[in-house]
Amino acid sequence: MSSLVLAIDIRNTRTRLGLAVDGDLAAQWSVGTDAGYTPDEAVASVAAFFDAVTRGLATMEPGAVLDGAALPLRAPLADGAIVASVFPALTEVWVEAARRLTGTRPLTVGPGLKSGLKMDFADPASVGADRVAEMVAAKSAWGAPVLVVDLGTATTFELLDREGSFKGGIIAPGMGLGAAALAQGAAQLPAVGLRAPRTLLGRTTEAAMRSGIVMGEVARIDGLIDMIWAEAGYTTPVVLTGRGAEAIAALMAHEAVVDQSLGLRGLVELYGLNRS
Structure with a gap:
C-alpha cells in the first residue's frame, strides 16, 4: 500500500495543501488563510482537497500517478503530516486538524527539525x-x-x-x-x-x-x-x-x-x- 503524507504550508494570504505518495508530491490545493479558522474548518478543507483529488479536480503534479479510488474514505486519511507556518495564530489550529486527519501529531518546521541546510x-x-x-x-x-x-x-x-x-x-x-x-x-x-x-x-x-x-x-x-x-x-x-x-x-x-x-x-x- 502506498504511503500518503499531507503537507500544509500556511502563508499570510493563502494556505497550500499537498498530498505526497511514496515521497513524491502528487497533488496540491489552495485555500484562503483566515485568522478565524477553526480545526473543524481546517479538517473540512483537507476533506474537500481529498474529494477533489478523487474527482480529478485538484492540481496534479506532472507525471504523478494517483488512483483517487485508493484514497482513504475516513480517518486516518494519511500516514503522517508536516506543517510549515508563518501565521502563528493558525499553527496549532492546523496541527490539531492534521492530528485528527492522521491520528498522529504532525511534524512542524522550526528549531530542532533537520533540514540538511x-x-x-x-x-x-x-x-x-x-x-x-x-x-x-x-x-x-x-x-x-x-x-x-x-x-x-x-x-x-x-x-x-x-x-x-x-x-x-x-x-x-x-x-x-x-x-x-x-x-x-x-x-x-x-x-x-x-x-x-x-x-x-x-x-x-x-x-x-x-x-x-x-x-x-x-x-x-x-x-x-x-x-x-x-x-x-x-x-x-x-x-x-x-x-x-x-x-x-x-x-x-x-x-x-x-x-x-x-x-x-x-x-x-x-x-x-x-x-x-
Missing part, C-alpha cells in the same frame, strides 16, 4: 518555515548555488551559496501590499488589478499604477539579482515561485525558472528527513 545566518531560528522548505527543495532540484525569489505578501530572496549554506536574503513588500498602500494612502488613487500594462508609460491613472507596481517589481527583482550576484561574486540559477511568478518571469531580463510546487516539495523532503 547549513545556516550561515545570525539567528537561524528566525528564518521563516516557508523559506526553509523552499531552500530545501531548490537545493535538491538545482544544487548550489541557487537563488530563490518568492512573490507572496512579501517578496523574498534566499541565496544558497556554493557550499549549500543559506547566506542570507532580502525581504521586501510584495506587489499586493504596494497596490494596497497606494490605494489607501493616496486619496485620488484607485485600487487596481495586478496585471502587466500594455505599455510602460501609462496613459490613464490605472495604467500608470500598474506600470509602477508590476514593472517596478520586475525592475526591483532584476536589479536585486544583479546586486546579490555582485556581492556573492558569482551567478546562480534563479527560481521564482508565488503568485504571478509566471507573468513576472516573462517580463524579467534575467532567465528564471518558475516552480509553483517548490514549498510543498520542500515540506515533503523535510518529512522524509525527520519521519523517524
Whole structure:
C-alpha cells in the first residue's frame, strides 16, 4: 500500500495543501488563510482537497500517478503530516486538524527539525518555515548555488551559496501590499488589478499604477539579482515561485525558472528527513 503524507504550508494570504505518495508530491490545493479558522474548518478543507483529488479536480503534479479510488474514505486519511507556518495564530489550529486527519501529531518546521541546510545566518531560528522548505527543495532540484525569489505578501530572496549554506536574503513588500498602500494612502488613487500594462508609460491613472507596481517589481527583482550576484561574486540559477511568478518571469531580463510546487516539495523532503 502506498504511503500518503499531507503537507500544509500556511502563508499570510493563502494556505497550500499537498498530498505526497511514496515521497513524491502528487497533488496540491489552495485555500484562503483566515485568522478565524477553526480545526473543524481546517479538517473540512483537507476533506474537500481529498474529494477533489478523487474527482480529478485538484492540481496534479506532472507525471504523478494517483488512483483517487485508493484514497482513504475516513480517518486516518494519511500516514503522517508536516506543517510549515508563518501565521502563528493558525499553527496549532492546523496541527490539531492534521492530528485528527492522521491520528498522529504532525511534524512542524522550526528549531530542532533537520533540514540538511547549513545556516550561515545570525539567528537561524528566525528564518521563516516557508523559506526553509523552499531552500530545501531548490537545493535538491538545482544544487548550489541557487537563488530563490518568492512573490507572496512579501517578496523574498534566499541565496544558497556554493557550499549549500543559506547566506542570507532580502525581504521586501510584495506587489499586493504596494497596490494596497497606494490605494489607501493616496486619496485620488484607485485600487487596481495586478496585471502587466500594455505599455510602460501609462496613459490613464490605472495604467500608470500598474506600470509602477508590476514593472517596478520586475525592475526591483532584476536589479536585486544583479546586486546579490555582485556581492556573492558569482551567478546562480534563479527560481521564482508565488503568485504571478509566471507573468513576472516573462517580463524579467534575467532567465528564471518558475516552480509553483517548490514549498510543498520542500515540506515533503523535510518529512522524509525527520519521519523517524
